[in-house]
Amino acid sequence: MSSRRQRSYSRDRSRSPEHDRSRGRSRSRSLDVPIPAGASPISESDYFLRSDEFRVWLKDEKHKYFDELSSDKARKYFRKFVKAWNRGKLPKSLYSGDISQPASSQTGYKWSFTSKTSRADNDALRAAREEVGAATYHRSSRSESGPSAASASGRIQGPTLPSQSDITLAREAADESHVAERDYERKRKRKEDKERLEEVVGPKEVGREGMLEKKRAKRETDRAFREKGDDGLDMDDSTLMGGGDSFRERIARRDAARQRFEKRGGATDEKVAAARERADAIRQKEKTTMDMFMQMAKEKFG
Structure with missing residues (x-):
């Protein structure tokens, strides 16, 4: 029994190097799949360089818009995009860079002016995007991506329309x-x-x-x-006994104040009476109107 197990083990060992070499050749053939249009393989570091192709792939293949994804979701989908790119499974238009689509089709937000733009306006907008991209993104993209950017198609990424989150911010x-x-x-x-x-x-x-x-x-x-001393207040006899002009003046001021108060009270009573009359008139008018409506309803519905 042990000798049979040893012979089986020796056959497995004699077969294993050739088997490993065949597996290695099949793996190397799967990695050497030609990419259409002579494009070069990409990696996750090409996230910004291949953003336009990534947006089109998201919209056409996954039916999603880039502006509606979070940063983590976008990175997750880009990893899938990299695998599909390197396996040559994407449309040839993405490899050749022929993705001239309007920016409005790459976002879920609907702009009111998109239906009014002409072909000349679209060409002018595309030219402006290329100029801005050449001034801002071209140099940084080449320095970050290294050989991958040098062998790319040379298309420059330009600015895109603001998303709904940008407008809200x-x-x-x-x-x-x-x-x-x-x-x-x-x-x-x-x-x-x-x-x-x-x-x-x-x-x-x-x-x-x-x-x-x-x-x-x-x-x-x-x-x-x-300093006034201990004699108290200096008052004459007329002041102490209630006489003098000052006393009469105070009495006159008191009487005048009482008359003014009575006049104000009378005016207030008149205002209250007038307000009551107006309120009664309004209530009577409302009652007449309601009676008329009730009579009309009774005549119509019985």
């Missing part, structure tokens, strides 16, 4: 700026009002200086009271 930033500006204007106006008030009445004493000023004023008042 811009609107929120504008609202925050407006609120900050309004708060600043309110604080500035309050400060100017305070400065004008201090110019009129002078600055208010605070802290130790304010306390000392209050104590000085109290000492001056006490000193003036003590």
